[in-house]
Amino acid sequence: MDNVVYKEVDAGIVEALRQIVGENNVLLSAEDMEPYTHDEVVGLRANPEVVVRATQTEQIAEIFKLAQRERVPVTPRGAGWGLSGGAVPMCGGIVLSVEKMNRILEIDKENLMVTVEPGVITGNIHRAVEEEGLFYPPDPASLDSCTIGGNIAEGAGGPRAVKYGVTKHYVCGLEAVLPSGEVITCGGKLVKNVTGYDLIQLLTGSEGTLAVVTKIILRLIPLPKVQIDLLVPYDDFHAAARTVSAFIAERILPTTIEFMERDSILAVERLLQKEVPFHDAEAHLLIQLDGNRPEAVDADFEVVGELCLRHGARDVLVARDRPTRDRLWEARRKIIESLKHESPINHMEDVVVPRSQIPALLKGIKDVAEKYKVRIINFGHAGDGNVHVNVLKDDLPMERWEAIVPAVTEDIYRLTISLGGMITGEHGVGATRRRYLPLALDQAQIEMMRRIRAVFDPNQILNPGKIFP
Numbered sequence: 001m002d003n004v005v006y007k008e009v010d011a012g013i014v015e016a017l018r019q020i021v022g023e024n025n026v027l028l029s030a031e032d033m034e035p036y037t038h039d040e041v042v043g044l045r046a047n048p049e050v051v052v053r054a055t056q057t058e059q060i061a062e063i064f065k066l067a068q069r070e071r072v073p074v075t076p077r078g079a080g081w082g083l084s085g086g087a088v089p090m091c092g093g094i095v096l097s098v099e100k101m102n103r104i105l106e107i108d109k110e111n112l113m114v115t116v117e118p119g120v121i122t123g124n125i126h127r128a129v130e131e132e133g134l135f136y137p138p139d140p141a142s143l144d145s146c147t148i149g150g151n152i153a154e155g156a157g158g159p160r161a162v163k164y165g166v167t168k169h170y171v172c173g174l175e176a177v178l179p180s181g182e183v184i185t186c187g188g189k190l191v192k193n194v195t196g197y198d199l200i201q202l203l204t205g206s207e208g209t210l211a212v213v214t215k216i217i218l219r220l221i222p223l224p225k226v227q228i229d230l231l232v233p234y235d236d237f238h239a240a241a242r243t244v245s246a247f248i249a250e251r252i253l254p255t256t257i258e259f260m261e262r263d264s265i266l267a268v269e270r271l272l273q274k275e276v277p278f279h280d281a282e283a284h285l286l287i288q289l290d291g292n293r294p295e296a297v298d299a300d301f302e303v304v305g306e307l308c309l310r311h312g313a314r315d316v317l318v319a320r321d322r323p324t325r326d327r328l329w330e331a332r333r334k335i336i337e338s339l340k341h342e343s344p345i346n347h348m349e350d351v352v353v354p355r356s357q358i359p360a361l362l363k364g365i366k367d368v369a370e371k372y373k374v375r376i377i378n379f380g381h382a383g384d385g386n387v388h389v390n391v392l393k394d395d396l397p398m399e400r401w402e403a404i405v406p407a408v409t410e411d412i413y414r415l416t417i418s419l420g421g422m423i424t425g426e427h428g429v430g431a432t433r434r435r436y437l438p439l440a441l442d443q444a445q446i447e448m449m450r451r452i453r454a455v456f457d458p459n460q461i462l463n464p465g466k467i468f469p
């Protein structure tokens with residue numbers, strides 16, 4: 001993007017790609033390529049010139065050598081469920097999909113490690129290891145659609161981050177293809193490893209701008225035996241937020257503490273055409289506790305339930321079995337879909353603040369909504385300070401909408417940063433947030449990151465148009 005001139009994909013390049021991956025894995029028609037023009041960001045699209053579905057590491061290495069020779073951009077892609085435009089080919093060229101590299105290669109019960117290809121759907125890893133009594137905790141809400149490669153690239157999080165951390169805390173080994181076509185293998189089935197710079201952590205969260213990940217070794221832990229879920233309605237959001245601080249002060253660390261504002265619950269009701277319990281409450285907390293000993297989890301449950309009621313909860317609904325749990329979680333899982341149903345044109349942010357600043361953040365966001373006369377609905381991860389802020393177009397005229405979105409976004413970012421936060425907690429900078437990077441990071445950091453990128457990819461053929469302003 002930085003004034004780089006790329007070559008168009010011509011017949012010779014297409015033929016070379018066919019030689020590498022086979023005829024069936026090269027897509028050229030507009031219809032076949034349409035799914036690869038976008039991710040889940042509303043309204044962001046760009047056309048690839050060709051889509052290639054790789055099945056082996058060696059093919060990806062050959063594709064990079066070709067792309068380097070010809071100066072054609074390459075955009076890696078998992079399932080296209082990203083929320084920052086990371087997989088959208090902003091400069092055209094080749095979309096390199098790893099969707100067919102979708103094998104779980106080994107579950108190693110002795111070392112508590114699973115080895116997978118990047119195109120495996122994350123939920124399939126969960127199910128496979130849970131059958132063996134093991135646990136891979138990171139659980140993006142999109143887990144039945146997104147790939148583990150996309151999770152590594154985005155540094156994905158999820159509700160269980162409160163207790164168990166995010167994707168980067170579980171990656172022990174990576175095989176990756178550099179833009180030069182070289183294949184590197186970092187780490188292994190190693191719980192400890194400080195041999196040289198930590199390239200695993202550098203690649204994790206690099207948003208597909210440094211290398212394409214082709215094999216992943218993830219750390220597992222034993223599957224907790226007991227789980228209790230609570231849905232807790234409040235009439236006052238601040239009371240809900242104070243409860244979260246009270247858990248931590250009591251040294252209880254729930255697995256998840258999610259929150260949903262009333263407007264998000266009402267949107268889910270309209271989508272599902274059915275009533276959510278206590279739908280008139282100003283806010284709901286959704287809390288999960290887990291552990292191995294039923295007595296210990298029950299003891300935490302008693303304290304948590306009591307703290308909720310003491311801080312003004314209207315009730316505490318409990319689920320101890322799967323069907324009841326699924327009912328409690330249904331509303332949370334349907335929020336993004338419901339907001340799209342409410343207003344097909346909308347804008348989603350992913351800001352993160354220190355947990356204790358959530359009330360100040362939500363109050364400030366209400367002020368922003370008031371200032372621009374726009375509807376904003378929030379939900380997210382109260383336990384880790386990550387709030388998904390949804391600005392809805394509703395029936396605003398398009399001209400007004402296009403004028404206010406950047407202003408609303410900037411106000412929200414400035415507010416977040418003033419509270420000690422950052423502009424994205426788990427969705428990444430990608431194409432949609434790159435112009436705002438200088439609000440969050442100083443020039444010296446951005447320059448350092450640019451130089452790191454240039455070491456990996458001096459010709460900027462890998463995923464141009466992402467992260468950097």
Ligand SMILES: Cc1cc2nc3c(=O)[nH]c(=O)nc-3n(C[C@H](O)[C@H](O)[C@H](O)COP(=O)(O)OP(=O)(O)OC[C@H]3O[C@@H](n4cnc5c(N)ncnc54)[C@H](O)[C@@H]3O)c2cc1C
Pocket residue numbers: 039040075076077078079080081082083085086087098118139140141142145146147148149150151152153154155156157158159207208209211212213214336337426427463
């Ligand atoms: C309804 C919904 C709920 C969501 N919930 C969450 C959530 O709870 N937590 C969360 O963190 N995110 C969430 N997301 C965002 C999204 O699912 C994650 O960012 C996910 O990691 C994207 O994976 P993907 O396979 O779809 O990646 P894609 O969208 O295909 O790609 C994402 C980025 O990864 C790069 N990439 C993909 N594969 C590779 C590879 N093998 N090597 C190198 N780079 C690669 C791409 O170039 C791109 O930059 C949600 C999205 C939706 C739509």
